[in-house]
Amino acid sequence: MSESEVSAIVEGVRHFVRREIVPNVQRLEEQDDFPQHVVDAMAELGLFGMVVPQAYGGLDLPLEDYVAIMEELGAGWSAMPSFLNSHCTVARLISLYGTDEQKQRYLPELADGSRxxxxxxTEPSTGSDLKQIRTQAVPQEDGGFVLNGQKIFITNGQRARLHMVLARQPAPDGKGPISLFIVESETPGFEVSRLIHKMGFKHVDTAELRFDGVKLDRLALLGGLAGQGLPQVLSILETGRLAMAGTAVGMARNALAVALQYSKDRETFGQPICNHQAVQIHLANMATQLVAARAMIREALRHKAQYGRADMLSSMAKLFATEATMTITQEAMRVLGGYGYVAEFPIERLYREAPIYxxxxxTNEIQRIIIAREMIKADGPDRLGLM
Ligand SMILES: Cc1cc2nc3c(=O)[nH]c(=O)nc-3n(C[C@H](O)[C@H](O)[C@H](O)COP(=O)(O)OP(=O)(O)OC[C@H]3O[C@@H](n4cnc5c(N)ncnc54)[C@H](O)[C@@H]3O)c2cc1C
Structure with a gap:
């Protein structure tokens, strides 16, 4: 795909968001129904196939465009990147590690959004420390597995129809090999046991899942190789973090745009509040943090293009962009005064939603650990992008 075609895709998403989504966000948020028409429109644009190879019906976008699209979606309506993020992680895992049979079976349906x-x-007893998962995959004589266990906080857990599940084989010391398993939601024994109420993202379901004697055939083991689950997950977290950083920047952009416009419209003491220096300081802080966050994402992307990986810079970009977005939504609330706290303006929602990133x-504590570890083990500051 040529560069101009790729930019055209990002541009197309921006126009779609501005034309179809932005004027309707408040109404979309207020309605209780799931916004299926928005998901359908996203599918129409090919967004569910952003990271799927073209041979399987996807767009196979370069990482820069994927991240830029997440920013555009985040700037329009924060729910939209959440419909996509974990979906794209699953698609990327199958694209990178799936057998030919797995790719043929699953990628076309993932690409067109029909699955x-x-x-x-994550499990109830462990999130950051995935080595401690307890969900068990017991090998069967026919090469398949039987899955038993419980998972929690699964984004799109209720509406997704393809679940990439981390589970371990039994072993006397409880430390059997950990692998990824592809589970179709129609499989008997798979259950959405509970939906979890949360601060924001009303239309994005977060579910607790149970696997009770779920019989999987041999095709379920990702790549057909046992014991590769954690390296496979870790290898794609870097791109997931950049996508999340982009999404957070998009949300911050939205908060800044609302605050800036409001500061021009609202008058106190005979003049627009944007003329008051105290308000200008908020606006300047917000804009500076936003531009710095975006620059960090670009630096991580540049480094990744040059060296193939950018673990430290991706963690830095995720850490900085997501913390900046928390701060920016709070500063926006201050600019709007009382109107920042009420649901008629979007700031109240953005302020509630920003912490998820x-x-x-x-978590951002884990990002700091990654940054420090990468620095300690690195073979030189230039290799890290520090010089
Ligand atoms: C809305 C929502 C959506 C989610 N979506 C998904 C999803 O789609 N799929 C999925 O699998 N999971 C999902 N999660 C789970 C999420 O990834 C975990 O909550 C996260 O990894 C943290 O795990 P935990 O909650 O168990 O916290 P813990 O791991 O128990 O951590 C608790 C605290 O201790 C800190 N901490 C832990 N270990 C260390 C350490 N070594 N050093 C320093 N500090 C440490 C953490 O930073 C945190 O502050 C979602 C969560 C939420 C709330």
Missing amino acids: RGAIVL VLTEG
């Missing part, structure tokens, strides 16, 4: 994906790692795709 949405969920990434199923600090907590997922590796």
